[in-house]
Amino acid sequence: MPRRLQSVLAYTTHDPDLVPGDFVAVPLGKREEIGCVWDEAEVVAARLPADLAFPPPKPVDPSRLRPVFRRIDAPGLPETLRCFVDWVSAYTLAPQGMVLAMAMRGWTPAPPKAVRLWRLASPGHPPKLTAARQKVLDAAAARPMSIKALAEKAGVSSAVISACIKLNLLEAAPSEPAFRDDADDVPRPPTLSASQEVIARALRDAVQKQQFEAILLEGVTGSGKTEVYLEAVQECLALKRQSLVLLPEIALSTQWISRFTRRFGFAPLVWHSSMGDGHRRRVWQHVRNGAPCVVVGARSALFLPFTDLGLVIVDEEHEPAFKQEEGVIYHGRDMAVLRARQAAVPVMLVSATPSLETLANVQAGRYRHLVLPDRHAGAALPDVRALDMRLAPPSRGQFLSPTLLSACRETLARGEQAMLFLNRRGYAPLTLCRQCGHRIECPKCTAWLVEHRAQRRMVCHHCEYAMPIPTQCPSCAATESLVPVGPGIERVTEEVQRELAGVRILVMSSDSLVSAEAARIAVTQIARQEVDLIIGTQLVAKGWHFPHLTLVGVVDADLGLNGGDLRAAERTVQLLQQVGGRAGREARPGTVLLQTYLPDHPAMKALVSQDFHHFMAQEAANRRPGFWPPFGRLAALIVSAETPESADALARALSDAAPKGEGLEVLGPAPAPLTKLRGRHRRRLLLRTRKGIAVQPLLRLWLQKLRLKSDQKIVVDIDPVSFF
Template sequence: MSDRIPVLLPYPFEGPFDYAVPLGAVAPPPGTLVQVPLGRREVLGIVWSRGQDSGPWPAELTTAGARPVSHNRLRPISAVIDAPPMPDDLRRFVDWLAAYTLTPPGLVMAMAMRTNAITPPPPLAGWALAEPWPETTRLTAQRARVREALAAGPLTTRGLAEAAGVGDGVIRGMGQAGLLRAVDLSTPAFTAPDPDHPGPVLSSEQRAAADELRAVRGFGVTLLEGVTGSGKTEVYFEAIAEALRQGRQALVLLPEIALSAQWLERFRQRFGVAPTVWHSDLGSRRRRIAWRAVADGSARVVVGARSALFLPFGELGLIVVDEEHETAFKQEEGVTYHARDMAVVRARLADIPIVLASATPSLETRANVEAGRYRHLRLARRHGGATLPEVAAIDMRAHPPERGAFLSPVLVDAVREHLGRGEQALLFLNRRGYAPLTLCRTCGHRIECPNCTAWLVEHRARARLACHHCGYSAPIPELCPSCGAAHSLTPIGPGVERITDEAAALFPQARRLVMASDTLVGPDAAARAAGAIAAREVDLVIGTQIVAKGWHFPHLTLVGVVDADLGLSGGDLRAAERTVQLLHQVAGRAGRAEAPGRVLLQSWMPEHPATVALVAGDLDGFMAREAAQRRPGHWPPYGRLAALIVSADAATDADAAARRLGQTAPKGDGIEVLGPAPAPLALLRGRHRRRLLLRTRRDIAVQPILRAWLAEAAIRGAARVDIDVDPVSFL
């Protein structure tokens, strides 16, 4: 044996393991994919860098390597895999994210390695016409249809059978007869977007912002803020065009890639071709093709969900995070990280610009602008002469709905008025299903999930009760599970299904469409829905937060928010901020073309600061008041938070571990521990949960405190402790 090399494996170990390079072999460089023995198995890993610089970050955010092993105990690597290497900046990003989130680096690396994508896709077999056909060939009707179907080019067996209306056996028989020849239909190289393809004409305000984005060189964070409909997308497209002219790749992160249909069409109009798409709905073959195209540079622009941040870009020149305020960028399961914040880290390590775009920037981003860490560009006007919608609140105490209904007469009249003019209207309620609670009128029993501290939501279309946390579902019972009373169960409160039923009774002639995550499954369904609305095949849209995500419906002039108070209660410190952002975004769907827009907010407490700010259009003033409330207590973004979530199968084990963490909690100036206490979801997926919250001043790093705390507490046995640095959810 000769050299020793560190290899990081996709498992929860503390760091890389050392392996030996066989005598006479050349040591593979860092980033190389290798096969190595682990116990009695053979596994894949990445050759790592020993003590690599993690960038200009505090020393406490660097990961520790594994303990050294004597040379004579090292096992040799088994093979070097023929696959694109993991770039240096991506490996440093993995180390940084692992250290920041207190996650074993192998688990972070696993998100970037993606063994199911690394291996090349197998050849895709297809058929083409074999020319010429023998003169003695008998031309049956089926053979004629096959020949006609192949006139435009080769097809797979399944595709050809569907196009020609024949069975697979006919095609195989023609192949055996020499009438068809087998061909490889592997996807050709990606077509590069053309940065100089003629795009839409920008306004003077848009051109000025685009010029500033194009001028950025090296690392720099720019907040691109603009009112809804101001054309932020077209502005950052110009920054993408500049990256392409420089021979670099670009990455665009969207919070909901399944809702990207209109975005993709705008990209095609600007650059002439579609970008490379990356999300969880991709099939295995498309995923492999896209991954390798990113690695070899043939995929010049990638649009994807947060996982696209871990793709192996070799020439990354720009990152854009659209709708940067969206909480969907926070991954809550497995490795917990915020894709917006980690995108800034990746841009810093790669020394490239990053653009954060939003009509409602998060308070965290605003604070970075105020501190001078981020540049700020602002688009104050809607593009094309459209005006911002008029917003008004409906006081439900003065204008209540009819008994058993949820739409105020004021909103009902407004919908009739707009539909009567041939315009489109939207009813917005951020709650799926028919009703959030099922109650027994006889004994008061509320039907709960057996695995979670949550009520079961009625989905009447499926005749099921479902838990939106763990996925448990059951048929709607005929008798009360508690007292056995018949016909006593009643739905309490509205979901979009119930509002749809009410709308059907009120507006029977209106063509209706429901837009919710359980009715629009995947990008294709979302694209069809958007197309139907744009083509004016729909009069009334009833939707959840999906409809707030950047859609452009030029004929939609009225937005009615069924429950503007939803989300304002609870213990979440960002509850009011999120509600204002969401309702401001959904209000922005109205009046995006020539006809003016109107927004009506149904509220039982219209005097709430969030509702007052929405009516006044004073988003800046609302955020300033939010900031003033958070500064004194060192709440984010003016302090740091880390959540410790204790979970166990038995409540006693969870309580014991939480008590131990409470007894060993750190103390000091600027450090405070809240808890332990039962989590709001004290039972989730069958596990009992307790929470503690570490809060520090902004100048105090939480990672070394957490490491020392966990080491002293030494939680073992049945309980598990999960760490969430910079938590977004407090459930």
């Protein structure tokens, strides 16, 4: 694996066949390391616009160069990916070595091991079968599968599969293309409505042109956006080219893959950080070999070595989850547009609640806008109502209003499903002492510890520090004085169990759905109506289709409006409209109830009126005069150090060296909202410029003026979306 070097290193070679993209073994200090041969500085400079160009390399004495040991016999990085690495590095100001490391996560010098597949053995005289073994044989009747896929499809352990192999009930199958383990025999393309077919035809035409074009596909929740853009994927496959579909959350991939497999008769390639090393190596090699395929993955899938990319799709393009906040800090949506532009292929941004940045690009004529205004199959949008908690508050010590509880009872009595949404994990966000007022905080972060009563511990959601729930106050040692303040979804679950006895509850959060398999099981239970009421965090807002769900209750609709975040109102409307969009997606009408203490807030009014575009027009009007994004440029500089004094000194030095000029302004320094994170003290500065001013050259010159001490660090976030 290449080391994450800050700069490109120079070596000498006598191998005339060595070309950019090849992997080589080189000396680095006293070690042997793997490196990638990069393009010459002039070639890299020609790829980048002038305002993103890297500083010219320092001259190197040829006599000091060490020789390359040897070339690694493995497929190299294609030019398109090297170009993408250069662009991402130049745009984000991240070292090229760090970006290259992201592109190498699935690389290996040895070919990946083939997945062994198993099929039904030739008919014989099978022994008496247990129920579990019969399930395996039923699953294996469809097509050859791996042991893991057979176990998942049959709902048994791998030990049962091994037993079937020993009993000669299963036999090894001839090699088949990998990643078709879950395939059905016959693809089932959907029947599109007239309005869907018009949009689908436009998307297919864009793929056929094989040229860059950015398209916003907007459609109300339940309008069938996925089925429509899969028509573009089908067109790309017909051209025998590669497609990339980005999803904001791993958990979403379960339902998406099932839908894809039903549609096409084979499974896509899956890529995200939770996949095992062997799987990642097979996907990397499959993509690098240029075979037609469809990859569905998280934002990191952008760095796969596509050699014949024909289409890029960003589903739920408005999602903040597409922004990577650590390491190489980049926005997956924006880099997806760049990747498509470099490959000269269309990119489709899909959302029911597009970001203001994307809408601004539509208004400027840079993106084409296609709209699905109605729900599929005649389903109606849900009725959205605000419950003024000042007029009908919950009982003392509770968090669900009588109106919401009554609506839940009526919904469940009709045999329908309900959902309660609260974007807060755990039991309570704060624990304090009634005797002395002490609040239990994280020792490493400026944050309260969140009580997770089910796990019997308190956790920091920023650094994952954890401790057992104390039995006495850490400050005054009083016993039985600690009380939870505010609700998390565990506390809401406890209240529901008390108020709606006998209701079958499923909790959906990152604490309960820890894998794609857990998400698959949860979705299956909901679809089979083995669940009456779903209680979830933001995970439930992301594109799920629950056909029997007709009521959504938002426990704290005001939660996201707190604080001074530039995008707080926009995010609240997007999140809650997406959550509400889970209700009434089929024949039965849906209802959304918003518990709020701010019914007159513009965000609440927009949700009730369901006039998303009027709200976004107001947001644009508020940001335009101050040149706030998307009408200006923004870059954040986060200073951190081991002591507050060191952080303050560096922040002051950074402020003193700040660039000056017309159309730009430096805000700060100021303590970051999370003043302490993972033991480091943090300060923030913001560089704000008018739209036409490039921020990267300003930042390069600014940072060159500083000399950092060993404990000090500056992180640059171009186009920040959060301000923690």
